[in-house]
Amino acid sequence: MNLSWQIGSSRRRRVLLVDIFSICFGIGAWVAVNGLWVELPLLVSALPEGWNLPSYLSIIIQIANIGPIVWSVMRSYSRNLKEGPGIYTVLTVGVLASLLLVFLWKETSVIFGVEHSTALLSLVFILAIVDCTSSVLFIPFMAVFRQTYLTSYLVGEGLSGLLPSLVALVQGVGGNPTCVNVTVNGTTIIQPYYKDPLFSVEVFFAILFGMMCASLAAFVSLNFVPACKKEKVKNLEKLEVRYSEAPSSNSTSPVPEDDEELQRRAISRRTYFVLLAAQAWVCCLSNGALPSIQSFACLPYGNTAYHLAVTLSSMANPLACGIAFISPKWRGNIVSGCFIVGTATSIFIIAMAAMSPFPLLVGTTGGEFITVVSWIVFVGTLSYVKIQIATRLREQGNGALFWFGVATQVGSFLGSIVMFVCVNVFVLFQSYYPCS
Numbered sequence: 001m002n003l004s005w006q007i008g009s010s011r012r013r014r015v016l017l018v019d020i021f022s023i024c025f026g027i028g029a030w031v032a033v034n035g036l037w038v039e040l041p042l043l044v045s046a047l048p049e050g051w052n053l054p055s056y057l058s059i060i061i062q063i064a065n066i067g068p069i070v071w072s073v074m075r076s077y078s079r080n081l082k083e084g085p086g087i088y089t090v091l092t093v094g095v096l097a098s099l100l101l102v103f104l105w106k107e108t109s110v111i112f113g114v115e116h117s118t119a120l121l122s123l124v125f126i127l128a129i130v131d132c133t134s135s136v137l138f139i140p141f142m143a144v145f146r147q148t149y150l151t152s153y154l155v156g157e158g159l160s161g162l163l164p165s166l167v168a169l170v171q172g173v174g175g176n177p178t179c180v181n182v183t184v185n186g187t188t189i190i191q192p193y194y195k196d197p198l199f200s201v202e203v204f205f206a207i208l209f210g211m212m213c214a215s216l217a218a219f220v221s222l223n224f225v226p227a228c229k230k231e232k233v234k235n236l237e238k239l240e241v242r243y244s245e246a247p248s249s250n251s252t253s254p255v256p257e258d259d260e261e262l263q264r265r266a267i268s269r270r271t272y273f274v275l276l277a278a279q280a281w282v283c284c285l286s287n288g289a290l291p292s293i294q295s296f297a298c299l300p301y302g303n304t305a306y307h308l309a310v311t312l313s314s315m316a317n318p319l320a321c322g323i324a325f326i327s328p329k330w331r332g333n334i335v336s337g338c339f340i341v342g343t344a345t346s347i348f349i350i351a352m353a354a355m356s357p358f359p360l361l362v363g364t365t366g367g368e369f370i371t372v373v374s375w376i377v378f379v380g381t382l383s384y385v386k387i388q389i390a391t392r393l394r395e396q397g398n399g400a401l402f403w404f405g406v407a408t409q410v411g412s413f414l415g416s417i418v419m420f421v422c423v424n425v426f427v428l429f430q431s432y433y434p435c436s
Contacts, residue, residue, distance in 0.1 A: 018145065018231045019152040021218040026156020028091060028215025029134040031325065032098060032127040033061060034210040035164035037291065038314055041173045041307040042201050044295050045194060048108055048115040051299060051431040054291040055423040057124060058416040062288065064128030065409060068136045068164035084140040090137065091216040094130040097123050098209040102202050144232050145222075158318040160211075165314040167207055168307070172197045176302040179435035192434035194303070246345065267396065276403055278339060279389050285346045286382045286407075288415020293422075296429040297353035298371055305368040309375040316380035324387040337386045342381035345374050357432030 036043075036057065044053050067090075075081050100123055107119035108125030142153045148294040181189045222228045290297075298306035321398075350372070352359040361367030386408075422428045 014148060015227055015231055017225065018149055018222070018228050018388035021221045021225070021228060022142065022145070022149045022152035023156035023159065024214045024218035025222060026138070026153040026158075026215075027160045027211055028094065029138055029157045029160050029411055030218075031160040031164060031215070032094060032132045032208060033124075034161045034314065035123060035133045035167075035204070035211075036127070038164050038168040038310050039201060039204055040295070041310060042171075042197065043105075043120075044299070044302070045104065046201070047117045047120065049117060051295040051429075053117070054294050054425055055416075055420045056121060058288060058292040059420045060121060061128040061132070062413045062416045064125055064132045065413075066129050067129035067133035067403075069361070071133055071136050083137050086133070087141055087219055088135050090130045090133050091212070095125060095209065095212045095216055097126040098205065099125075102205045102209060105201065105205060109430075116184045145228075146231055146233060149231065158321055161314055162318050162423060163211065166210065169202060169311045171199055171204055173303045173307040176304055177434045191433045196350045224263050229323075236352045261421055267392070272393075272396065272400070275389050275393060276407045279386065279404060280407040282339070282342070282385050282389075283408045283411035285343070286379065286386075287412035288417075289419045290346055290349060290378065290415075292416060292419035293350065293353040293429055294375075296356040296423075296431070297349045297359075298375070300357050300359055300362050300432045301368045301371045308372045312372060312375045313375040313379040316376045317383045320380050320383035321387060324384055324391070330392050335385055338381040339385050342385060345378040345381070349374055349378060353429055356429060356430050 040054060040057075044050055047053055049056055071086060101120070104123065105117075107117075108115050109118045110116075111118070138153070139150070150368050174197045175195045177192035179190050180193045181188050183189075185371040203429075294310065295306065298309045359367070361370065390401075390404060393404045
């Protein structure tokens with residue numbers, strides 16, 4: 001089998017095997033957490049937290065950012081610390097946690113007199129640490145390979161959201177519940193009856209486990225398969241030093257053409273802070289607030305609407321990434337328009353969640369359609385805004401990207417905390433119970 005092909009000149013030769021392994025490696029970055037989100041329509045009806053489960057998951061995932069923080073601290077004290085052992089550790093832990101999830105996701109225990117899904121929540125925390133830490137481990141590791149393979153890795157990272165959504169879309173939720181008469185201790189009551197999906201939650205988690213195994217196997221292959229080892233960059237240290245060199249301020253040499261372009265793209269201090277504030281707001285909504293109340297906004301319209309809103313909106317994210325990749329040029333009017341549309345849609349979704357269990361057009365096909373479309377628009381527009389802000393700030397240097405990351409985490413954490421308190425402490429959102 002020919003594992004490489006020629007594109008233009010010999011310097012642009014790609015090894016297909018490395019591309020495949022890079023894609024599979026990238027799939028392991030966020031597949032576990034993304035898979036849990038798209039399986040929520042089935043989990044909320046089976047676990048004691050019920051509609052409050054998304055708010056628990058949202059806050060747990062934010063707390064799991066302790067993983068990349070610990071790794072960053074370790075790197076600051078040990079410059080010789082390599083990504084390889086860390087990746088082996090997080091992927092192995094991810095594989096084991098995914099396997100345990102298949103068998104233990106239903107296990108509960110009573111804490112302070114309240115039943116909780118302790119097994120699921122504990123394993124979610126472990127998997128979230130794995131996925132969050134991948135952000136500071138996987139891409140630096142890919143730097144040891146030729147730059148062309150970074151694109152393949154990023155394709156895999158995008159598939160880590162798309163593949164679980166496709167699997168969940170095939171799985172289905174069995175449709176909306178029907179009300180049936182059930183006799184309990186001689187008394188006839190009406191209870192909702194849920195049809196089984198195409199395959200069980202256990203099978204879905206087993207598929208996630210298989211994806212994590214594939215990612216670990218791909219990482220091992222990238223390190224030990226001879227064809228992959230040949231694609232690693234030689235004298236990486238020298239390349240990094242040469243890249244980091246910059247002309248001194250008193251240099252009289254002409255400014256390179258690329259530097260002139262960067263100077264033309266420089267932004268004002270006011271615009272810089274506006275972009276950071278916009279990023280924090282967007283992440284507050286998309287990563288923290290709205291995922292926490294998705295069940296309240298969607299489930300009154302039925303399981304099918306909730307299922308489609310979760311899966312199709314997850315697909316809107318990689319679609320937005322693809323659009324930004326094809327047309328990366330900064331267009332302020334388009335970005336501002338997407339920001340306004342995404343914010344307005346999020347306000348509408350929050351309003352529908354606050355009106356639960358009787359939001360607008362509940363019980364109608366039009367209501368289901370508007371719910372699904374609103375989530376797709378919300379995720380798609382704000383995903384595009386985040387990508388464009390990241391691209392714009394990247395032009396300002398590494399310092400800007402650092403504060404971009406800070407704004408992302410602060411916004412996400414604040415959104416999760418606020419909604420967790422609103423849902424679980426003040427109980428501002430009410431659940432809908434079929435057949436009541």
